[in-house]
Amino acid sequence: MEKVDHAFVDEIVKAGADRIRTCIQCGTCSSVCPSGRRTAFRTRELIRKALLGLKEEVLSSPNLWLCATCHTCLERCPRQIKVTDAIIIMRNMAAEKGFMLPEHRRASMKLLETGHAVPINTANREKRVSLGLDEVPPTVHSHKDALDDLKTIMERTGFKDLIEKQEAEK
Amino acid sequence: MTEAQTYSFFLGCVMPNRFPNIEKSIRVVLPKIGIELEELEGASCCPAPGVIRSFSEPTWLAIASRNLALAEKAGHDIITGCNGCYGTFKEALLEVREHPDRLKEVQKVFKGLGLKYKAKAEAKHLIEVIYDIGIEELTKKVTRPLTGLKVGVHYGCHLLKPSKNRPWKQTERHTFLDELVELTGAESVPYKDKFMCCGAGGGVRGSNAPVSNDIAVEKLDNMMDVGVDCVLNVCSFCHLQFEVAQAQVNKELGEKKYQIPVIYYTQLLGLAMGLELEELGLHQHMIKTQPMLDKIPE
Numbered sequence: 001m002e003k004v005d006h007a008f009v010d011e012i013v014k015a016g017a018d019r020i021r022t023c024i025q026c027g028t029c030s031s032v033c034p035s036g037r038r039t040a041f042r043t044r045e046l047i048r049k050a051l052l053g054l055k056e057e058v059l060s061s062p063n064l065w066l067c068a069t070c071h072t073c074l075e076r077c078p079r080q081i082k083v084t085d086a087i088i089i090m091r092n093m094a095a096e097k098g099f100m101l102p103e104h105r106r107a108s109m110k111l112l113e114t115g116h117a118v119p120i121n122t123a124n125r126e127k128r129v130s131l132g133l134d135e136v137p138p139t140v141h142s143h144k145d146a147l148d149d150l151k152t153i154m155e156r157t158g159f160k161d162l163i164e165k166q167e168a169e170k
Numbered sequence: 171m172t173e174a175q176t177y178s179f180f181l182g183c184v185m186p187n188r189f190p191n192i193e194k195s196i197r198v199v200l201p202k203i204g205i206e207l208e209e210l211e212g213a214s215c216c217p218a219p220g221v222i223r224s225f226s227e228p229t230w231l232a233i234a235s236r237n238l239a240l241a242e243k244a245g246h247d248i249i250t251g252c253n254g255c256y257g258t259f260k261e262a263l264l265e266v267r268e269h270p271d272r273l274k275e276v277q278k279v280f281k282g283l284g285l286k287y288k289a290k291a292e293a294k295h296l297i298e299v300i301y302d303i304g305i306e307e308l309t310k311k312v313t314r315p316l317t318g319l320k321v322g323v324h325y326g327c328h329l330l331k332p333s334k335n336r337p338w339k340q341t342e343r344h345t346f347l348d349e350l351v352e353l354t355g356a357e358s359v360p361y362k363d364k365f366m367c368c369g370a371g372g373g374v375r376g377s378n379a380p381v382s383n384d385i386a387v388e389k390l391d392n393m394m395d396v397g398v399d400c401v402l403n404v405c406s407f408c409h410l411q412f413e414v415a416q417a418q419v420n421k422e423l424g425e426k427k428y429q430i431p432v433i434y435y436t437q438l439l440g441l442a443m444g445l446e447l448e449e450l451g452l453h454q455h456m457i458k459t460q461p462m463l464d465k466i467p468e
Contacts, residue, residue, distance in 0.1 A: 015227075034367045034385050035374065066381060068374045069220030070367035071331035075341070084332075091224035100225060103377040108225060115214040117221065118183035124190060131194045131451055137186035138209045146212030149283045153236060156279045159229040 005055040011093070012050060017086035022079040023047050029073035029083050041066040043073055043083060050090065059094040065101055100166050108163045115140030115150045177249035177294065178241040179207040180259075183215050185252060185406040189413075191451025192406055195436040196251050196296065198449050203311060203439075205299055208246060213237050216255040219328060220372035223258070228275070234262035235276045239287040247292040249299060251434075253405035254371065257328030259293030264335050295329055297404045297435060298337060301346050305353050313444040315355030316466050321438070322398035322430070323347050323358045324389065324412070326405040327367050350435065351402055354442035358402075362392040368403075370411035379418065386415035390428055399462045400431040402438060409434055413456040431459040441466065 012020055029043035030036050036043060041063040049058050058064065064087070073083040094100070100108075111117045116139065125135050140147040154160050185193050200207055216234060217223070223230035238259060241248040250256050266273040266289045277287060300308070325347055333341035342365070348358040369375070369385025390412070393401055403409050409432055416428035432455065440450040441463075452459045 034369065034388075035381060037388075038384050039381055065224075065373060065377055067220075067372045068327075068367050068369055068382075068385070069224075069372035070327040072327075072367070075331055075333060082332075088220070088224050088227065092227050095225040101373070101377045104221065104225065104373055107221060107373075107376055111215055111217065111222065116183045116187060117215045117218055118187050120187045124187055127454060128186070128190045131190055131448075131454070133186075133190055133194060133197075137181050137193075138211050139181055139186065140212055140214045143212040146214070149212075149285070150214050150233065150236065152283060153232050153279055154229060157226060157229040157232050159226050162226055 003056070004053040006053045008053045008055040009051055012086055012089050015089040015092070017082050017089055019079060019081045020047065020086055021051065023051065023081060024079060026078060028076050028078060032072045032076050034070060034072070035066040035068055039063070039066050043067075047081070047083070047086065050086070058090060059097055060099055062101070064091060064094055095162065098166055098169050105163060105166050108159070109167070112151070112154055112160060112163060115147045174204045174206045175299070176206040176208055176246055177299070178210040178244050178246040180210050180213055180216070180237060180241070180248045180250045180255060182250065182252045182255045182406065184410050189406055189409055191454040192251065192409060192434045192437070194449070194451040195434060195440055198445065199436040199440045199443070200296065202443065203300065203303060203308065205249070205296070207249070208244060210237070210240055210244070210248070213240055216258040218254055219258040219261060220254070221376070224373060230258070231262055231265060231272065232276050232279045234258050235266065235287050235289075236280070236285060238263065238289065238291055238293070239280070239285045241291040242287060247294055249294050249296050251296045251404065251436075252407060253295070253326040253328040254407050256293060256295040260335050263289055263293060295404070297329070297347065297350070300435075301350060305349055308350070309353045312354060312442045314442055314466070316438070316442050317355045318467065319356040319462070319465055320359045320397060320399045321351050321356045322361055322393035322396070322401045323351055323364065324368065324401055324403045324408060325365060326403065326408045327371065329404060330365075347404065347435070351438065354438055356438065359396045359398055361396045361398070363389065368408040368411040369415070370407050375411060382411070383415045383419050386411050387419055387428070390416065390430060393430060398430060399465055400433045402433050402435060404435045416457050429457055429461070431455060431457050431462040433459070433462070
């Protein structure tokens, strides 16, 4: 049987989902969830497992990544639990433990390298020119010093280490 | 009309790097209705509220704050045309304003980079700024009414929610975007689950295309049931979702079942203002816009 971690819910509360313990398992969150309509993802179950302290099970589940962050559950929760925030908090913990999905790791690598999670490519350079726009947008794409600053920020917050650690472990 | 307002134009990732045609329509239309845009040089990814924020919230907060600091330095509020970027800035501002220790944490990360940040600049969605101009004023700009055009309005999620941190007077059943669509002479057609998500956010688009496409298709089916001529959005990521999902699903089906043109609000308004297709980037869509354009009276 899986180890129960009673501190798990405390960590979630501390990170900002302060009303999570007031959950009455009414299921409103699951019933309004657009991902839950078509997958086995059940928000209510996720919250219940978190409250039970089933940390490993929650953090290792691919279902944790099916939330589209539409915030409908958060709006409708009769106990005003910040459900979406709770999911994001648990995702942060999952990433820390190395449970990031490969596609998310790749998008993060792009951000680390270019400052854009979706960087410019040849086809869109051409499209921009044909529209009379600058070939490269006036973002970090056009300013190396700005990109350097951004890279420093991502090193300082630990993002570079986090993503490179996942790269190494894959 | 009141005097021109100037904003720092935040581009984000998807708009300039995948759908520059939307960027073009914004750059052409906004100055014509009294909204001046100044470049936000050196801005980056917002970063995405459901993606990067899901991996490292402190990184998300620091990068969002850097973008806001650039606007603060320019002395303007930020204006964005993406619901995701809007959500990021609204949430990041709230976080540092409610928790001064988080602001200090960000300032510490900025040390030595010449970035001053006091969370003074506001973040606005361009549709919020357009709506503030007023329906009556905007209607005066219409020279080519889009009479007969049936529009499926898609608000998206982060424009509206969490409602506690959004400027709209209602929390549900919003009408502001429908009003903005109908001032062009087009009709906003009601459809089932209109306020449902497009399915792109939270990293679902990137990691689970079948689920993401399935959510988009549910909305598209609901719109097709009421015979819309186009789906209207105000978010570069929702825009990507409806364009890409239709193309991908058609490929899987082996038939072109989904052919609903995906139109950004400034493109629709621009059409009603008599602007040319090329100025609005309407010739650069994945799903061809011609069937919809053919319905517009000359």
